[in-house]
Amino acid sequence: MIYFPSLFPDEILYSAFARYHRDSGNENYKLTMEELFGNTSVCASLLFPSHLTSLCDRMPPGNLYSPEDLINNHTFLPYYTPFIPEKRYFDMKEIMKSSKGTSAYMQIGKPASTVKTQQGLRYCPACVIRDREIYGEAYWHRSHQAEGVFVCHYHPNTLITTNVTLTKQRNKHEFVSLEVTLRNEDLQYNPASPQSFSILKFIAEQTNLLLSSGWNPLGLLKLNQFYVSKLQNMGFANHTGRIRWSDLIPAFNRFFGKQLLIELQSHNEPSLEATWLHKLLRKPRVTCHPLRHLLVLGFLGETIESMTNQISEYKISYEPFGKGPWPCLNKAADHYKAPMISSCEITRCSKTGLPVGTFSCTCGFVYSRKGPDQSIDDRLKIGRIKNFGEVWYEKLRIISQQDISLREMSRRLGCDPKTVINRLSNSKTPIPTAVDQESISYKKEWRELVSSNSELSVTELRKLNQSVYAWLYRHDRSWLHEHSPVNRKSSTKRERINWAERDHQIAKEVQLAANEILHGKSDKLIRVTKTEIGRRIGKLPLLFNMLHKLPETAKQLNVVLETVEEFQKRRINHKAVQLKNTNAIVKRWELIKVSGLREKFIESHHDVISDLSET
Structure with missing residues (x-):
């Protein structure tokens, strides 16, 4: 080549090839392919053009472009980069540089995606006017061609869809420039509808950011961890990461609206258990279209930039009770409310599904509360005291000898007056721990339950009082088994099979x-x-x-x-009968074709084919 057009900002490479074809005066598109790539069989590709090394080698002296520059600034690979594995990213770059471009769409997962490529190339009329003023002509913008982009990220108006399409074109080598397209069309200008405009604007802006900022692959596992941690903070997943789909999917659909999600090819039916949202948020086994990542980010109130920053800074852990250290809430200790507790054990409430944090101090005081915390004041709340500890009991012994009221004692110790009475009920014996007191209470309840329902099984008793059974199962399982009814064998006899x-x-x-x-x-x-x-x-x-x-x-x-051979013979006979009904003569090649035989099987059925056909 003695000339190659200078590339404009946000110009897709297809547009530059179209301008080259127009300016070169070539009437035959194959001649343009020969000049650009040295190969007449190269097809026009919008998203992932190949042969880029050959293209740069053939550019005139002084060429400023390298395959890396073209890929990063003028193709769609950066749009997919954060959401694909690192190996696939490098494989895609090598494919686009080489002459093996036919596998690019398969490698990125386009054929299997339910988000289908748009039918026509789009343009923004305001951008056309601006580009003509600055650069002397209009061109196809890369950020306007992504799926789900219906408005311009720069101007508040709807994009215009043209009849220029690569999916249904007759000539697979054809390049059409925007200026040529506008010769046959009036320059339309459609202000964007206020309905759903903020969401569409968000998608357009984030798409442009993906294409222009040069992100690196983030890793499917890190993406999944980021999404799940945000869902946990929003209450759509529990502390173990299990997602509440029955709550999430309806909320997701309400946030965007059914009609908009249908237009974006991303509506989730609440009754289905294998939607694209399930695939994206469960264990990362497959990649998902970038548009759907943007929808999830919009729902979470995040952006590409905020997500990337949090993943790079490892700020993706779920902390329903905030960061430690946490305060000790033992009123009997000198360090009351001081941040003495360095670890928090998180479990799940069996009734509500909410996270429960258990905080243990070195003074022996153990308390728990349900989360997640809604404000900083929640850090000073106690849901339940599990163990008072030696410091608390020592303070109880001391103040019990003083001339103060029961209510004042309970205020100083941070408990109920009945708790003080229970702990002081037997002053001659060591004061039992909170766990011992709980054990006595729960065992008493269980004995009463068993004695008053002697005809019931363990499973039936458990349903009557699940909290008592659960506590004893966790803390004294052997005692529970000894004081539970023996399982009775079923009286019904299974019918023997003849x-x-x-x-x-x-x-x-x-x-x-x-x-x-x-x-x-x-x-x-x-x-x-x-x-x-x-x-x-x-x-x-x-x-x-x-x-x-x-x-x-x-x-x-x-x-x-x-057997396979017997079935093939039956199929050959069947197809021969069908051919005889329509043709006077059954030809050998025709019988082989309609029978769907592979080459390796033709010889083994030579006699059958010969008897039923003529050469």
Whole structure:
């Protein structure tokens, strides 16, 4: 090449190729391909063009562009980069540099994605006017061509969709510039509708940020951890990371609105258990389209920039009770309210599903409360005292000798007056710990429950008082087993199976099913297999797991099952009959084609094909 156009900001590489073709005066697009890449078979690609090393090598002397520059600033790879594995990112760059561009879309996962490529290239009329003033001509902007981008990130108006499309074009080598397109169309200007505009503006701005900021792959695991931690803070996931789908999906749909999500090809049916949202937020096994990552970020109130910063700074842990150290709330200790507790054990409330934090101080005081904390004042709240500790009991012994009221004692110790009475009930014996007192209380409740419901089983008793059973199961399981009713064996007798009778019946059903497959009215031939027979008679597990008890059935299966070769012969005969009904002569090549035979099988069926066809 003796000339290559200078690339404009945010110009997609397809646009530069289109301008080159227009300015070169070539009437044949293949000639343009030869000049650009040295290869006439290269196809016009919008998102992931290939042969970029060849392109840069053929540029005129003084060329300022390298394959890396073109990929980062004028293709769609940066749009996908943060959301794909690092290895795939480098593989994609090598594919785009090389002549093996046919695998690019497969590598990025486009064919399998349910977010389909837009039908026509888009432009912003305000950008057209601005580009003509600054650069002398309009061009296709890269940020306008992403799925889900309906408004301009720079101007508050709707993008115009043209009839220039790469998915349905007849000439796969064709490049069409925006100026050529505008010759046949009036320059339209449509102000954006205020409905859903803020969301569409967010998608457009974040798309432009993805394309222009040069992010690195973030890693699927880190992305998943980030999303789940945010959902935990919003109450849509518990402390272990288990997501509450029945709450999340309706809230997600309400946030965006059903109609907008349908337009963005991203609506989630609440009744389904395998939506794209499930795949994105569960264990990261597959990649997801960047548009859907942007929707999740919008729902979480985050941006690409804030997400990247938090992941890079390792700020993605879930802390329902804030950061430690936490205060000791033992009123009897000198360090009351001082940040003495360095660790917090988080469990899940069995009734509400909310996180429960247990805080243990070196003074022996142990307390817990439900979370997550809503304000800084929540750090000074106690839900339940699990153990008072030696310091508290020592203070109780001291103030019990003083001439003060019961209420004053309870105020100084931070507990209920009845608690003080219980702890002082036997002054001659050591004061039991809170755990011992709980144990006595729970054991008493369990004995009363068992004695008043002697006819019930352990499972039935457990349902009557789950909290008592759960406490004893955790703290004194052996005592619980000793003082629980013995499991009674079921009085109902299981009916014994007459395998001989069943074998005889299933053998008949196998024969009938095989005949149905062989002589069915359907035009589509089906091979007689054990799986197909089992599916039709509704006894697939029996045929695979219990065939050793069904000798007659096994014998019948050996008779009726088709090998691959037998099925191929039946298919050849069937197709030959169909051809004879429409053609006077059945040709050999035609019979082979309609029979769907691979080359390696043609020779093994040579005689059958020869008998049924003419060369």
